[in-house]
Amino acid sequence: MTTTMVSSAGAATGGPSYRILLIEDDPGDALLVEELLHDTGLRFELTTCATLADASSTLSSGVTDCILLDLHLPDASGTSAVTAVRALAPHTAVIVLTGLSEAQAGTDAMAAGAQDYLVKGKVEAELLHRTVRYAVYRSETERAGIEAQAARLRAEENARLERGLLPPPILDASSVRVTTRYLPGTAMALLGGDFLDVVEGDDGLLHAVVGDVSGHGPDAAALGVCLRIAWRSLVLGGHRGEDLLGLMERILVAERVSPSQFATCTLLTLDQNVSTATLHLAGHHEPLLTTTEGTREPTAAHGIALGIVPGLRRWPATVTPLPPGGALTLYTDGLTEGHNGNSGRRLGVDGLLALIEALPPADPAAHIDQLITQTHTLNAGRHTDDLAVLRLDWGTHRHGHPAAEQRLG
Known part of the structure; x- marks a missing residue:
């Protein structure tokens, strides 16, 4: 597991900083993703794990805003990898990284709970910048909706108890x-x-x-x-x-x-x-x-x-x-x-x-x-x-x- 602290030169002063977890077992692909993140202008802290097991430990020990997930890991693959990551971090944005020949994989991953997907080899800095920002925004909106629903249910339950007590x-x-x-x-x-x-x-x-x-x-x-x-x-x-x-x-x-x-x-x-x-x-x-x-x-x-x-x-x-x-x-x-x-x-x-x-x-x-x-x-x-x-x-x-x-x- 490696961690990189970055404040990109192109990032706007005082802008949001994203805590990103990259789960990728190919060192070459991992390096390419890190270089792309440098080019996005985002302020970010990047942690890289090669297996789902290592990622599990990382997710349990701190807060993560966005997960970049390769679909072919030593201990998980395909939609099962998405399902496993969502179980570990149900309120964190997940962006899947697919191969050029996996036309259906990205769609299946989104059906399994990912916010978006990117095709390796076709990702540019501007696209990665926009995808990370929107995925995190959608995840936060989803979490706020869940919390609001839980608050409504709690209020309804307490109203029933209030009438009783x-x-x-x-x-x-x-x-x-x-x-x-x-x-x-x-x-x-x-x-x-x-x-x-x-x-x-x-x-x-x-x-x-x-x-x-x-x-x-x-x-x-x-x-x-x-x-x-x-x-x-x-x-x-x-x-x-x-x-x-x-x-x-x-x-x-x-x-x-x-x-x-x-x-x-x-x-x-x-x-x-x-x-x-x-x-x-x-x-x-x-x-x-x-x-x-x-x-x-x-x-x-x-x-x-x-x-x-x-x-x-x-x-x-x-x-x-x-x-x-x-x-x-x-x-x-x-x-x-x-x-x-x-x-x-x-x-x-x-x-x-x-x-x-x-x-x-x-x-x-x-x-x-x-x-x-x-x-x-x-x-x-x-x-x-x-x-x-x-x-x-x-x-x-x-x-x-x-x-x-x-x-x-």
């Missing part, structure tokens, strides 16, 4: 204001494994859930959608408390892709008639209770996460008295697991409460947005987890219309 609350007569926020922790993802929902039941009570499926990515998101839909269906069917969590666990065990996958969640039932909130914690932390005296974490009994020990069914209930007006904020640990500035420590609940104490008064939506911004600023772009926040406000909105604000951050 972030449904509109079902509020009939309730005057409780519902505000939600959702932020995935995985790069290039719109959604993760966290889920939330709010439903007003036929009993007049407001039921809410926030959950977190272990792991990240599409498997976690899919299981989160499944559990969220199951929760809503079961609540509307009249299931409550331990019975509800037991059924959700059975569904999780049946649907999870790995025996190690589990989920944590908080169930909350808000009864404004008697001013209480009933909590069931399945491996999840307590919500935050905001009153005129400030924000605190109410004490609640803890139960085991869903799927850890299937069938154990240990999810005790905690009934928390509520003031006439206030707010409950349910959230996943993406809000507290980030770093607390440069201290090297996690923010934690205490740090979160300190942030809330320092925030200026604001409406629920602005308050949550400010809180998320503050936690992300402290974390300074380090480890992030999926984040779901669900806030329920009552009392001050009692005489207004029910309100719901939901956002994918």
